Amino acid sequence: MENQEKVLALIGYTRKNGNTQALLEDYLQEFAQDKKVDLVDLNALDFKGCIYCNGCLQGPSCRLRDDFSPIYQKIEEANHLIFASPVYFNGLTWLLKKAIDRMQVYFANPMDWQGKKSAWLLLTAGAKAYPDQFTAGYLEGQITFRTLGYENFTCIGVDDTDSRPYKAGFLRKEAIQINGMNRRKGNQWE
Numbered sequence: 641m642e643n644q645e646k647v648l649a650l651i652g653y654t655r656k657n658g659n660t661q662a663l664l665e666d667y668l669q670e671f672a673q674d675k676k677v678d679l680v681d682l683n684a685l686d687f688k689g690c691i692y693c694n695g696c697l698q699g700p701s702c703r704l705r706d707d708f709s710p711i712y713q714k715i716e717e718a719n720h721l722i723f724a725s726p727v728y729f730n731g732l733t734w735l736l737k738k739a740i741d742r743m744q745v746y747f748a749n750p751m752d753w754q755g756k757k758s759a760w761l762l763l764t765a766g767a768k769a770y771p772d773q774f775t776a777g778y779l780e781g782q783i784t785f786r787t788l789g790y791e792n793f794t795c796i797g798v799d800d801t802d803s804r805p806y807k808a809g810f811l812r813k814e815a816i817q818i819n820g821m822n823r824r825k826g827n828q829w830e
């Protein structure tokens with residue numbers, strides 16, 4: 641359908657069929673009910689991170705030409721943008737970070753973004769919940785999605801995947817919403 645909203649998901653895992661993929665697929669199933677979903681596996685792309693060439697200060701495009709180049713159009717057209725990553729050393733994977741740094745072109749050239757509806761960061765972490773397990777990822781997601789025109793940002797974290805691997809359909813039971821200073825709502829951390 642022509643006027644369907646577009647969902648773009650960038651997944652930054654380093655292994656297929658793991659927790660992060662399963663979590664993302666849960667969300668994508670919901671989005672796919674009435675939206676057009678496009679999933680990009682960053683691990684399958686051959687691309688560089690930002691090399692600070694300042695080319696994007698000369699014009700609103702990235703000078704690097706690689707597998708990430710076609711992703712810019714998808715980002716610009718998306719109404720909903722999802723990043724998914726395992727937590728590595730309390731942060732995002734190097735793979736998702738590499739993709740995020742390529743967004744510098746939009747930081748250098750603020751766009752008049754229209755139609756940006758919801759942004760999501762989905763994180764899985766192996767250890768049992770501990771303070772700041774998702775903080776670095778949350779803060780990185782926050783600045784990135786703001787740069788990409790999204791006011792509405794939701795960060796979801798699933799902990800303890802080492803002893804409790806994420807299985808499809810666990811969505812509402814296992815996921816917690818990460819907020820503000822990233823303290824778990826409810827009883828434990830605040």
Ligand SMILES: Cc1cc2nc3c(=O)[nH]c(=O)nc-3n(C[C@H](O)[C@H](O)[C@H](O)COP(=O)(O)O)c2cc1C
Binds near residue numbers: 659660
């Ligand atoms: C390099 C590396 C660093 C990790 N760092 C953390 C960490 O800081 N905190 C944590 O809870 N889990 C950490 N983990 C565990 C992963 O976040 C967890 O197993 C995740 O669910 C893996 O996702 P996947 O199944 O999609 O690969 C780390 C794993 C690796 C390989």
